[in-house]
Amino acid sequence: MIGIAVLGSTGSIGVSTLDVVQRHPQRFRVLALSAHRNVERMAEQCLAVRPRFAVMVDAEAAGQLRDALAEMSDPPEVLAGADALERIATLPEVDAVMAAIVGAAGLMSTLAAAKAGKRLLLANKEALVVAGAILMRAVADSGAELLPIDSEHNAIFQCLPAQRPEGLERAGVERILLTASGGPFRNTPAADLARVTPEQACAHPNWSMGRKISVDSATMMNKGLEIIEACWLFDTPPERIQVVVHPQSVIHSMVQYNDGSVLAQLGNPDMRTPIAHALAWPERIASGVDMLDIFSVARLDFEPPAPERFPCLRLAYRAAREGGTAPVVLNAANEIAVEAFLDERIGFTDIGRIVEMTMDQLPTVAVDASGPRQGLTQVLEVDRQARELAEQSIAGLAPTRVG
Ligand code: NAD
Ligand code: MG
Structure with missing residues (x-):
């Protein structure tokens, strides 16, 4: 039996992962699930796959999940917070970790799975974008198996x-x-x-x-x-x-x-194909597709x-060529700008403008990945600065849009 932890189980990739895993009950056992705040879906998933651990983003959501599972026989241990997320990513009984949290929020748990030498099923592309050198080094040092879930990279x-x-x-x-x-x-x-x-x-x-x-x-x-x-x-x-x-x-x-x-x-085009490929590699299993x-x-x-028409593509090439902290800034500014667009605070074409303004404001420096700690501190600090600058640029844009 292969023990699995699904980080971001209530999302699109998480749901597809559980769909594939449930087709092969003799092969896989889901030991842990995690979600941000979707208590209802998490409760359904707990009843369906009966994990040992369920992690929510904070104590409030964890409390709601405990209440929702009050009637369940043998319920999972419900935990909250970033430490709990890293804990389930590194449990000794977990062989494979599906990293399917969206955004740089998934970085620390993805990195923890890599350092623990797990089979890392990587959907969370932002983790690799912001900390590529650090993550690849952790994989090499621990002997983790890195299998891409993104359909292009899996192909x-x-x-x-x-x-x-x-x-x-x-x-x-x-x-x-x-x-x-x-x-x-x-x-x-x-x-x-x-x-x-x-x-x-x-x-x-x-x-x-x-x-x-x-x-x-x-x-x-x-x-x-x-x-x-x-x-x-x-x-x-x-x-x-x-x-x-x-x-x-x-x-x-x-x-x-x-x-x-x-x-x-x-x-x-169905993500269950790359998910099944990575779960069973080098064997092949049915995916339901x-x-x-x-x-x-x-x-x-x-x-x-x-x-x-797609300036973001040009900006990403620029970040890829510059290397160092440039992809960190690109990603952080993009996450802030996309959230602002989804909240209807900025327009669609403002997304690329915000990313470019933020990249122009923060000079690119090399990332020191010689030891994991200093590189990570640096990446997290640049990520924070870029988010702050992007928010400031958005605040500067807003009046022109309202007028
Ligand atoms: P989604 O928004 O549907 O799901 C995200 C999951 O992460 C949810 O379970 C949510 O509860 C959790 N989450 C969100 N913010 C969190 C936080 N701050 N802390 C902890 N958990 C948090 O996203 P998705 O479409 O499933 O994408 C997940 C990742 O996979 C992304 O990095 C995305 O780029 C990548 N990916 C997705 C697809 C796809 O078809 N959906 C394809 C390729 C790659
Ligand atoms: Mg893709």
């Missing part, structure tokens, strides 16, 4: 040789072709983007996801974060990563080799991205 992982030398060039890889759906505004005229609503931005044409990543897909910041994610996961510079807009989302990414071969991974009907797909289209 690339599947298209690369299982045993490969360090650095992709030595494996004969010319380029990674990172596919993007283009999001809901692929064909929206640039002049109309300023007025789109959160509901329109969250209505992704192919994937059903949490609200933050849905907005990121609409701005293409999601693809930008994925470029940085791919640089760390596959030890490659950003120049070797090419973004390809592929509206059908059937090819989940491709790897181009120096002999002219291009390998691709295809499937229906419908088999791809290639005849109904019929055609596959490809086009280059339009950087003038």
